[in-house]
Amino acid sequence: MIGALKRTWDNFRGAGEAAVTVPPMDGALRPNRLLEEAPVLLDITAPEDIATNGQRTFIAAGRQVLSLDVLAKTTTVAHEYASDITAIALSPNGMLAVALADGEIRIEAGETGKLPRVRCVTAMTFVSETELAITQGSTSHSADEWKPDLMQRGATGTVQRINLKTGEAKRVADKLSWPYGIVVTSDGKLAVSESWRNRLVIVGEASAVTPVLDDLPGYPARITRDAGDGFWLSIFAPRNQIIEFIQREPEFLRRMMTEVPAEYWAAPTLKPSATFLEPLQGGAQKHFGMLKPWAPSRSYGLVARLDRQFRPVMGYHSRADGTRHGVTQCVETTAGLLVASKGGDAILLLDPNARSVARDQLGEH
Numbered sequence: 001m002i003g004a005l006k007r008t009w010d011n012f013r014g015a016g017e018a019a020v021t022v023p024p025m026d027g028a029l030r031p032n033r034l035l036e037e038a039p040v041l042l043d044i045t046a047p048e049d050i051a052t053n054g055q056r057t058f059i060a061a062g063r064q065v066l067s068l069d070v071l072a073k074t075t076t077v078a079h080e081y082a083s084d085i086t087a088i089a090l091s092p093n094g095m096l097a098v099a100l101a102d103g104e105i106r107i108e109a110g111e112t113g114k115l116p117r118v119r120c121v122t123a124m125t126f127v128s129e130t131e132l133a134i135t136q137g138s139t140s141h142s143a144d145e146w147k148p149d150l151m152q153r154g155a156t157g158t159v160q161r162i163n164l165k166t167g168e169a170k171r172v173a174d175k176l177s178w179p180y181g182i183v184v185t186s187d188g189k190l191a192v193s194e195s196w197r198n199r200l201v202i203v204g205e206a207s208a209v210t211p212v213l214d215d216l217p218g219y220p221a222r223i224t225r226d227a228g229d230g231f232w233l234s235i236f237a238p239r240n241q242i243i244e245f246i247q248r249e250p251e252f253l254r255r256m257m258t259e260v261p262a263e264y265w266a267a268p269t270l271k272p273s274a275t276f277l278e279p280l281q282g283g284a285q286k287h288f289g290m291l292k293p294w295a296p297s298r299s300y301g302l303v304a305r306l307d308r309q310f311r312p313v314m315g316y317h318s319r320a321d322g323t324r325h326g327v328t329q330c331v332e333t334t335a336g337l338l339v340a341s342k343g344g345d346a347i348l349l350l351d352p353n354a355r356s357v358a359r360d361q362l363g364e365h
Contacts, residue, residue, distance in 0.1 A: 022239045023217045024290075024347065028304075029315035034354050035339065036302045036322035041073055042347040047340040049123075049222070050329045050347070051090035059340070059347065060085040064096060064136060065108075070335040070349075079108060086143040089124035089132065097124050097132055101143055105162070113167035118160065123181045123222050132162045133190055135179035137244060147267050148257060149178055149270060150196055150219070154248055159192055159203050173203045180236075181222035186308070187227055193220035198239065200310055215312040218302055219268060222329045226305065226352070230313070234327045235302040237268035243298075267296045270326030270343035299325040299343055303350070324348060 024328040025031055042059075057068040059075065063084055066075040083102040090096050096108040099121035122137040139156040141149040147292070157176035162169045173179075177196035185191050190203045191212065200213040200220065218235035226232055246253055246266050256265055263269075299319025316342075318324035326343025332352060339348040 004302060010295040022244065023215050023239050025217050025229055025302075025315070025317075028312040029217065029302070031317045031319055032315070033319065033322070034316040034349065035303060035324050035327070035341075036318040038316075038324070038339065038350040038354075040047075040058075040346045041070070041338065041349040042068075042075065044344060044347055045345050046342050047345075047347055048085060048090045048328060048342060050331045050338050050340050051088045051096070052331050052333055052338075053090045053092050053094060054333075056090065056094060057331075057338070058090060059096065060088045060098070065096070068338075068347075076098055078264070080107070083110070084144075087121050087124050087134075088231070089126055091126040091129055095126070095129065097126070099124060099134070105132075107164065112164040115162060115164070115167050116169045118169070122157075122179065125184055127161065127180050127184055127190075130164050132164055133182055133184070134160050134162065135176075135182045135192060135193075136160065137178045137180060146178065147262055147265065151243075151247060151253060151257060151265065151267055153196060154178060155196070157194075159190065171207075173207050173209055176193070176201075176209070183223045183225060183231065191223060191231070191310070193223050193233065195219045195236075196220070213306070213312075218300060221327065224331050226332050227290040229308040231310065232330045232332060233304040233306055234330050234339075235300070235304060235326050236270065236326050237344070238297060238300040238302075240268070240296060240298065241252055242266055242296075243268065267298065272297070272299050272320070272323060272325055272343070276344060296320075301325045301327050301341060301344070303330050303337070303339060305352070316354070318344070 002139050044061050047061045051058050059066045063077040063081050067078040083100040087099040098106040103117035103119045105115045105134050120137045120143045121134050123131050123135045127133050136158045138149050138154050155175050155177045157179045159173040160171050161168045179192045180195045181193035183191050192201050198216040199211050218238045221234040221236040222296045223233045297320035303316040303326040304312050305314040307313050324341040324344040328342045329340040331338050336351045337350040
């Protein structure tokens, strides 16, 4: 009752969840060009996910799982499926889990019971060799329908733990707004990125959800552990005041979604603007014919390094005038940080200890 009254009051005042405000990229997340300037390890069309256990590294792209030799910068096809891959995970002992768009979860190099079919798996992690934790982005949309789910502010996502021996699935959280990443913390808890609410949460006992990082300036994707006791967080698109305003205007939103092709919606995207038909072009983005790095943009590239308390300590950016956008995953290896730029069609090799030059730290353009 109190929650309903608060939402009504917030809607009237334009406060709380009804506020159309976007936090600036500042402080630890001050813009730079470190992601844009990182060397390309591989040119690959729309890489979706990366998984490593320190000995082997796999990349999911389209319907293939590729085995990556980082030093040789080469890949070989390890597995191929009849459906697109939405997420992968690799256990310390080399068990590979693959989630497919048709709802099937495959376990390669391991024996399991009959696993449930789960639609729209967005991320996975091995809790142990016998248990897999997964995030289901939505129960009403498929993984490639993330854009309508975002614009409608969907909240039907779940977190599940699957016993690989019995195939039993236990739902440990629901009513989440597109959970897109999951990682086991050092104390055995599950940290989950909740994209449409722009936050990270800890999923505890009795389906309790506790926010640990709130009001991010973009939509968080997958999260992994770093070499220490911190985390790497991928942010696949930036927030935008116009988009958040449209989400609160149901009639305009309905007409846009029914009358305009999805690629031209005023909505986040994984790739930089490429046509005058898209919103947010012209004078809003260009100055003297040049695309402004600080222009409002529907796409962006951002990797955030977090400490053990989930506080941002460093950001690696590809700004509005860059091309390494739509970052969906990053994992740390002995060779460096592997970054999947789905919008930039590339796997990048980033120095995790890189620092930006002085002018970027000062915010000069």
